[in-house]
Amino acid sequence: MRLTSTFLTVLLLAAAVATARRPQSTNPSSSVPPTPPQTPGRFWVKLTFGLDDQIARWDGSVSIRNGRILQAEPWSFEKRDRFDAENRSWTCTTVVLRGRSASSFAEPQRGVLLQIEATEATHLTVETRQGDFEVAVTELVAGRPALFLEGRASAERLGTSEPLPSDRHVDTEVATEDDYPSLAIDSRGHRWIAWIGYEDQAKRDHLWVLDLDDPRAKVEQIVTAREQLDPKLVVDSDGTLRLFWAAPEAGDWELWTATRQRGRWSAPQRLTHAEGTDFHLAVAQGPDRSVWLAWQAFRGRNSDIHVRRLRRGRWSRELAIGHPTANEWEPSISVDADGRAWVGYDSYRNGNYDVFLTCVTGRPETDVLEAKHTVAVAATADFEAHASVDATGRNIVWVAYDAAGPNWGKDYSRDVTRFHGNYAETLHGSRRLELRALVDGKVLMPAVPLPQKLNRIRPRKILHSDTDEYRRFYELPHLTRDGRGRLWLFFRLNRQGYAGHPRMGANWEFYATTFVDGAWLEPILIPMTIGRQNQRIATCRDADGRLHLAWSTGDHFRDWPWRIRFGRVPDVTGEPAKPPLVPAPTGPPAIVVEPDIRSWTIRR
Numbered sequence: 001m002r003l004t005s006t007f008l009t010v011l012l013l014a015a016a017v018a019t020a021r022r023p024q025s026t027n028p029s030s031s032v033p034p035t036p037p038q039t040p041g042r043f044w045v046k047l048t049f050g051l052d053d054q055i056a057r058w059d060g061s062v063s064i065r066n067g068r069i070l071q072a073e074p075w076s077f078e079k080r081d082r083f084d085a086e087n088r089s090w091t092c093t094t095v096v097l098r099g100r101s102a103s104s105f106a107e108p109q110r111g112v113l114l115q116i117e118a119t120e121a122t123h124l125t126v127e128t129r130q131g132d133f134e135v136a137v138t139e140l141v142a143g144r145p146a147l148f149l150e151g152r153a154s155a156e157r158l159g160t161s162e163p164l165p166s167d168r169h170v171d172t173e174v175a176t177e178d179d180y181p182s183l184a185i186d187s188r189g190h191r192w193i194a195w196i197g198y199e200d201q202a203k204r205d206h207l208w209v210l211d212l213d214d215p216r217a218k219v220e221q222i223v224t225a226r227e228q229l230d231p232k233l234v235v236d237s238d239g240t241l242r243l244f245w246a247a248p249e250a251g252d253w254e255l256w257t258a259t260r261q262r263g264r265w266s267a268p269q270r271l272t273h274a275e276g277t278d279f280h281l282a283v284a285q286g287p288d289r290s291v292w293l294a295w296q297a298f299r300g301r302n303s304d305i306h307v308r309r310l311r312r313g314r315w316s317r318e319l320a321i322g323h324p325t326a327n328e329w330e331p332s333i334s335v336d337a338d339g340r341a342w343v344g345y346d347s348y349r350n351g352n353y354d355v356f357l358t359c360v361t362g363r364p365e366t367d368v369l370e371a372k373h374t375v376a377v378a379a380t381a382d383f384e385a386h387a388s389v390d391a392t393g394r395n396i397v398w399v400a401y402d403a404a405g406p407n408w409g410k411d412y413s414r415d416v417t418r419f420h421g422n423y424a425e426t427l428h429g430s431r432r433l434e435l436r437a438l439v440d441g442k443v444l445m446p447a448v449p450l451p452q453k454l455n456r457i458r459p460r461k462i463l464h465s466d467t468d469e470y471r472r473f474y475e476l477p478h479l480t481r482d483g484r485g486r487l488w489l490f491f492r493l494n495r496q497g498y499a500g501h502p503r504m505g506a507n508w509e510f511y512a513t514t515f516v517d518g519a520w521l522e523p524i525l526i527p528m529t530i531g532r533q534n535q536r537i538a539t540c541r542d543a544d545g546r547l548h549l550a551w552s553t554g555d556h557f558r559d560w561p562w563r564i565r566f567g568r569v570p571d572v573t574g575e576p577a578k579p580p581l582v583p584a585p586t587g588p589p590a591i592v593v594e595p596d597i598r599s600w601t602i603r604r
Contacts, residue, residue, distance in 0.1 A: 143521025483545010
């Protein structure tokens with residue numbers, strides 16, 4: 001039931017009396033040892049209010065000394081909250097009102113994102129109804145929020161986030177929605193970005209590429225077509241910039257490539273010719289700069305994963321991997337120090353979605369690839385999918401994936417999860433992240449759990465209109481490494497509960513974490529990443545080992561057009577480390593007993 005404004009006022013007054021106005025705190029509490037001051041510069045800072053989950057008014061403002069605030073944005077504000085970017089002030093309440101018409105978020109926390117230009121002496125002064133506090137900006141540490149007001153508020157350092165330059169387009173009259181970015185860094189250290197711009201008026205896609213680090217460079221158009229998907233940009237063994245993508249030819253989706261040489265892009269070259277859809281493209285490079293492709297290919301009645309290698313200008317033959325009668329989906333690929341490609345994917349061979357890993361090799365003197373062996377990384381009764389692979393470490397292959405409960409989405413529309421003796425979850429009723437490591441043929445898992453806030457596993461009910469069971473959804477993991485060997489885990493996070501239609505639209509953001517000094521860092525928000533659930537982040541590493549990112553952000557519920565942004569993860573302190581590992585659940589999957597079909601059925 002929706003609360004009236006009078007009742008809400010009573011709640012707020014009661015909360016104010018109970019908690020009282022907190023005194024100013026100038027010393028953030030922290031559970032980690034003091035760290036040296038961080039490098040000044042241009043980056044984002046996140047202020048969070050209501051960490052105690054209490055109903056309270058957090059109206060306030062922020063000001064800066066010895067620095068500049070370049071941009072200010074609200075974070076997780078409800079429609080009833082207000083934010084004044086020009087005056088850097090706000091009115092907001094940390095409360096969750098029951099019912100989807102009243103709240104968009106299942107958690108009460110509110111926050112402010114600040115893009116600042118900082119010096120070693122920069123301080124933020126934050127004034128709120130619950131108390132005031134000072135933030136020494138260069139003392140903030142990424143992944144280790146500084147706490148204020150007895151732990152009720154925090155400040156944390158984020159990375160960088162910038163929009164694409166607005167003056168680089170040749171044709172400024174074309175209005176597009178921009179998505180599907182990919183990044184690569186050339187031999188000069190220049191960052192190149194590729195993306196697809198959808199022109200709604202003409203109902204067509206533009207495939208574009210831009211040199212971000214040449215201020216005179218203009219957007220280069222590769223091809224314009226009715227539909228395009230999955231652009232992937234790499235620099236191959238001879239330093240050539242090469243682009244891959246998927247697009248239909250005579251109604252059949254195929255893979256394509258083009259190269260940039262002497263300042264010009266070649267005509268598109270078709271890579272696949274068999275009948276059947278080819279898409280969900282993944283690309284990786286080996287230590288010799290050979291290029292490996294993995295993609296999902298429909299041949300006949302089901303889809304398999306196909307692999308090819310480009311080495312010294314010569315393409316290998318296609319290799320199909322997977323079960324002969326089951327569908328395999330959405331591959332990820334990574335190449336180890338010995339030149340072996342490791343391909344992760346999910347398969348329906350056991351009657352539910354499980355994650356598998358296949359090792360693929362190819363001798364330098366031949367164009368034939370060979371699937372050496374396949375390992376079941378996750379083969380339980382749970383839904384396990386969306387694998388991401390990193391094989392660049394020493395004698396270890398990491399696989400991340402997202403998971404849900406058994407009988408996921410199998411025509412089970414009731415709120416209760418147990419019916420006729422079976423457990424089943426509604427479509428997208430829950431999501432969590434899992435991480436596995438393959439070492440000497442054994443599937444292991446970190447002894448230190450990933451930093452997730454999961455309400456419960458196997459609940460009795462998953463209600464569509466309340467926020468009691470699931471408040472957070474973690475999914476679409478992405479693994480990569482920085483120059484120091486740190487394994488980074490990026491993922492999509494939603495804090496809106498099991499929401500059918502949130503009041504202000506779906507709100508998914510990118511976060512990242514890594515294992516440092518014996519613990520996972522608190523997930524670090526990548527600023528300005530609001531968007532759809534199914535968006536992926538692009539990453540690449542420069543010569544200094546720094547990770548660069550690109551993504552798309554937008555929201556049609558709020559009339560925000562989709563735009564490409566790029567940035568870097570913040571520097572983190574502490575020594576990179578490998579989490580201690582323990583055996584993961586192994587063996588054949590549990591028997592899946594599907595619930596009775598009582599509503600609708602999909603038929604071929």
